[in-house]
Amino acid sequence: MHRRVKVDCPAKVNLYLDVLGKRPDGYHDLVTVMAPVSLCDSISVEPVGRRDELIVDPAEAAPAGPQNTVLRALRQLRTIRKIPPLRIRLAKRIPPGAGLGGGSSDAAGLLRAADRRLSLGLSIADLESLLAKIGSDTAFFAHGTFALCTGRGERVFPVAGAPRPLDLVLACPARPNPTPEIFRRFKRSLTPDPSGVIFFLKVLAGEDKDRIGRALRNALEPAAFAYHPELRGVLRALREAGLAAARMTGSGSGCYGLARSPAEGRRAARRLDGRVFQVRTT
Numbered sequence: 001m002h003r004r005v006k007v008d009c010p011a012k013v014n015l016y017l018d019v020l021g022k023r024p025d026g027y028h029d030l031v032t033v034m035a036p037v038s039l040c041d042s043i044s045v046e047p048v049g050r051r052d053e054l055i056v057d058p059a060e061a062a063p064a065g066p067q068n069t070v071l072r073a074l075r076q077l078r079t080i081r082k083i084p085p086l087r088i089r090l091a092k093r094i095p096p097g098a099g100l101g102g103g104s105s106d107a108a109g110l111l112r113a114a115d116r117r118l119s120l121g122l123s124i125a126d127l128e129s130l131l132a133k134i135g136s137d138t139a140f141f142a143h144g145t146f147a148l149c150t151g152r153g154e155r156v157f158p159v160a161g162a163p164r165p166l167d168l169v170l171a172c173p174a175r176p177n178p179t180p181e182i183f184r185r186f187k188r189s190l191t192p193d194p195s196g197v198i199f200f201l202k203v204l205a206g207e208d209k210d211r212i213g214r215a216l217r218n219a220l221e222p223a224a225f226a227y228h229p230e231l232r233g234v235l236r237a238l239r240e241a242g243l244a245a246a247r248m249t250g251s252g253s254g255c256y257g258l259a260r261s262p263a264e265g266r267r268a269a270r271r272l273d274g275r276v277f278q279v280r281t282t
């Protein structure tokens with residue numbers, strides 16, 4: 001009997017993102033705070049047949065070829081374990097190119113599903129090192145918890161005593177942002193502030209949503225506005241819908257507004273056009 005194992009792959013938002021500088025290898029050093037949210041893809045695996053099969057639903061949501069992060073994760077996994085051919089079903093709901101980490105979370109989901117289905121006994125450290133080879137924000141999903149990330153984003157420090165869940169409204173423009181383009185347009189800050197994140201975490205531990213809203217940060221916004229000017233309007237619409245604050249997540253083009261309560265989030269989501277999701281950090 002072929003038993004299928006299915007796991008959720010949550011999106012993430014960057015509640016705080018500062019760029020400390022450009023590195024000799026072309027990447028940028030970051031300090032960022034990321035939280036998983038309740039918008040999820042899902043992935044299931046079962047050993048079957050003679051070759052791997054990836055079925056993406058809906059088919060147009062992501063390429064099903066070898067560049068798919070799920071198949072890249074499977075190739076990484078085969079460098080440390082013997083894995084039979086798998087049939088993989090990937091149900092996509094997280095918009096791609098939105099700064100929500102969908103592809104990265106799917107890669108982590110593949111490893112967790114294969115681990116459970118095939119009893120591989122993978123540790124978090126195994127997941128982290130396999131995922132770090134796939135993308136800069138990918139290792140975060142080895143933990144699945146609220147975390148501070150540094151380096152390219154691949155050095156993950158789960159934060160003890162995660163804050164209370166935040167109610168967010170995501171607004172995802174139809175046009176995606178390509179991450180390399182946004183970093184290329186980033187203009188170095190004259191006053192990088194590596195310790196600003198400590199103040200942010202302190203504010204986040206409190207209850208005052210307006211104060212938390214003022215402390216949210218994304219240093220990539222000016223670069224993203226230069227590439228995708230409509231994003232200013234998306235942030236404005238979130239604020240005008242009554243939310244405490246609005247920021248872009250990651251390199252965009254997804255943006256989120258912080259609601260003071262679930263009811264405020266529902267009201268705001270109803271007032272907004274386009275691809276809008278009401279979510280909670282988890």
Ligand code: C5P
Nearest residue numbers: 026027028030135136152153179180183
């Ligand atoms: O690691 P990932 O494939 O997600 O990064 C895509 C691109 O984004 C990199 O090739 C690089 O141009 C840029 N990037 C960066 N600094 C980071 C993360 C990504 O410059 N910390």
